[in-house]
Amino acid sequence: MAQRLSDDFSSSVEIVEINMPQPLAHQLLVRNRFAGVNAGFDTLLCRGEVPYVNLSPPFDMGVEAVGEIVAVGAAVAKFRVGETVATTSRGGGYREYQLVDGKHAVKIPQAVPEILTLMPTGTSALVGLEQVGDMGSEETILITAAAGGIGHIAVQLAKLAGNHVIGTCGTETKVRLLQDLGCDRIINYCQENVHDVLATEYPQGINLVFDCVGKHMFDVGVDHLAVRGRFVIVGFISEYGQSFEPVVRPRIYEKLFWKAASVRGFLLPQYAEAIPAACDRLLTLFAQGQLNVAVDPTDFYGLEAIPEAVNYLLSGQNCGKVVVRF
Known part of the structure; x- marks a missing residue:
């Protein structure tokens, strides 16, 4: 969680422990298995330089994640506990568990880091x-x-x-x-x-x-x-x-x-209307073997490794998508 605005991601964020959240009627509780790192966006967000959001600390960090559903709200019909989903909600990625609106989750065959590249x-x-x-x-x-x-x-x-x-x-x-x-x-x-x-x-x-x-x-x-x-x-x-x-x-x-x-x-x-169809096309191309997905082989484990992963990506050393594993 970003506790203060700072030019440096590492000095902006801290690990915070909270009680396990419970889903509202329209929500899913997801245990994140993998989260994608977007160092540029992360850095600009911590500097308060993302014009289309107006956040004051503290605020959650991270975007894309894949994981397993561990609880389902009463009004959610198309998901079940144990299924795997991909999420792209700002603030949902750099968490061990996240709540997400059922409308914003995408069912996937299995929780694999390659999905984060898509x-x-x-x-x-x-x-x-x-x-x-x-x-x-x-x-x-x-x-x-x-x-x-x-x-x-x-x-x-x-x-x-x-x-x-x-x-x-x-x-x-x-x-x-x-x-x-x-x-x-x-x-x-x-x-x-x-x-x-x-x-x-x-x-x-x-x-x-x-x-x-x-x-x-x-x-x-x-x-x-x-x-x-x-x-x-x-x-x-x-x-x-x-x-x-x-x-x-x-x-x-x-x-x-x-x-x-x-x-x-x-x-x-700014192109939100194009995202659903683009996601569907990419998942189809990946399933058909027409897209090869590169995940950087460097291991980053747990919330405490996220600042290191951000700095690694900013350094330009990565080859493919940088992923944090939980």
């Missing part, structure tokens, strides 16, 4: 690419942080749609993951200059940039947009947990105007 992380990839990025087929698409939780799903969705996909990453382990996922051109930015690669190999520009990183990657992506190219801002993890870098340079409209290009911000809660 909901809501994979949902963000699908909605961001299709509805915000207007992804077509036979396009050239650049995905930054391509081996991360959202990135590696975006790579696969872009490939399934019939596109040429460029992915950036920073380690050989991540290169191998992207190779396995069929990424067409992998740029290890520790060994190659992203700007030089794009200038040399993609002189016609990039049709769609899907960026989670910000700073230098934002600048490079904007510079290399094609005519009518679209740049989707999914996040800016390079600046989470620190003051934003002051930028003194010409405004970017001159770069966009002559190409009829655009920069578009994307935040999943």
